[in-house]
Amino acid sequence: MPTTTAAQRREQARIEYDAFLRDCPTNQLLDRISDKWVALVVAALSSGPKRYSELGRKIAGVSPKMLTQTLRTLERDGLISRTVTPSVPVRVDYTLTPLGEGLARLLTAVKDWAETHIEEVHRARERYDAENS
Amino acid sequence: MPTTTAAQRREQARIEYDAFLRDCPTNQLLDRISDKWVALVVAALSSGPKRYSELGRKIAGVSPKMLTQTLRTLERDGLISRTVTPSVPVRVDYTLTPLGEGLARLLTAVKDWAETHIEEVHRARERYDAENS
DNA sequence: CAGTATCCACTGGGATACTG
DNA sequence: CAGTATCCCAGTGGATACTG
Numbered sequence: 001m002p003t004t005t006a007a008q009r010r011e012q013a014r015i016e017y018d019a020f021l022r023d024c025p026t027n028q029l030l031d032r033i034s035d036k037w038v039a040l041v042v043a044a045l046s047s048g049p050k051r052y053s054e055l056g057r058k059i060a061g062v063s064p065k066m067l068t069q070t071l072r073t074l075e076r077d078g079l080i081s082r083t084v085t086p087s088v089p090v091r092v093d094y095t096l097t098p099l100g101e102g103l104a105r106l107l108t109a110v111k112d113w114a115e116t117h118i119e120e121v122h123r124a125r126e127r128y129d130a131e132n133s
Numbered sequence: 134m135p136t137t138t139a140a141q142r143r144e145q146a147r148i149e150y151d152a153f154l155r156d157c158p159t160n161q162l163l164d165r166i167s168d169k170w171v172a173l174v175v176a177a178l179s180s181g182p183k184r185y186s187e188l189g190r191k192i193a194g195v196s197p198k199m200l201t202q203t204l205r206t207l208e209r210d211g212l213i214s215r216t217v218t219p220s221v222p223v224r225v226d227y228t229l230t231p232l233g234e235g236l237a238r239l240l241t242a243v244k245d246w247a248e249t250h251i252e253e254v255h256r257a258r259e260r261y262d263a264e265n266s
Numbered sequence: 267c268a269g270t271a272t273c274c275a276c277t278g279g280g281a282t283a284c285t286g
Numbered sequence: 287c288a289g290t291a292t293c294c295c296a297g298t299g300g301a302t303a304c305t306g
Contacts, residue, residue, distance in 0.1 A: 014194030034167020078257025124211025
């Protein structure tokens with residue numbers, strides 16, 4: 001009789017795997033671009049620098065909290081840069097860095113694939129749903 | 134005095150935006166590949182067909198529930214195909230469809246970008262954390 | 267204008283147990 | 287072997303209110 005159960009062993013594996021995934025570059029990147037607002041912010045900024053409130057308006061429905069949070073992580077990762085103009089009232093501009101522009105191009109590739117194949121995916125869904133009704 | 138508050142207007146915008154995002158092909162795709170397990174399953178299958186339990190072992194730490202759920206949505210989207218061999222015990226194989234192979238190639242592009250630029254991101258993070266300490 | 271702070275509801279996914 | 291069913295908790299993000 002083993003002293004560890006199957007569940008315990010899988011939990012151990014899960015812990016190790018989580019650690020591995022945190023270190024995995026691909027997963028770190030997927031964590032970023034999968035964030036609901038990141039892709040939208042990057043897309044908005046790819047047409048040029050924007051102010052905080054411009055982003056808030058362009059990305060309708062985002063709360064100040066999430067907009068700030070998104071901008072902070074992107075800034076921390078070196079994907080966007082934040083410029084404060086100490087006028088009254090203050091003005092803050094966000095711009096894509098060269099690294100961020102690279103990410104924008106990658107997202108364009110994702111977008112192209114999505115738009116090219118979405119019809120096929122939709123047909124597959126209809127077929128699947130029809131068969132399993 | 135307006136009859137709608139700023140919050141109410143933003144909520145309305147959020148609802149419309151959510152609807153828009155649901156219809157947006159890019160976001161639908163991002164929803165898929167951002168799923169914690171999808172990328173792992175696709176990667177596992179890109180080296181050839183696998184059985185359910187093989188996937189469970191290769192992707193350490195995944196629970197049966199999530200593995201099944203992931204496989205179902207991928208099958209529904211036409212990205213993988215499921216083949217049941219009615220032997221005893223039953224045998225189920227999962228394979229990437231041509232569409233799924235296309236997705237796998239896209240994920241390879243994502244992976245390449247991630248691995249090429251992760252160092253730069255890490256340096257940016259260290260710089261950011263040092264400045265804001 | 268450009269945020270920050272707090273509270274809280276909701277849901278995604280893990281643990282666990284069971285089945286054709 | 288290949289799942290399904292149920293319970294349940296933690297983390298995410300929205301609402302709301304406040305500030306330099």
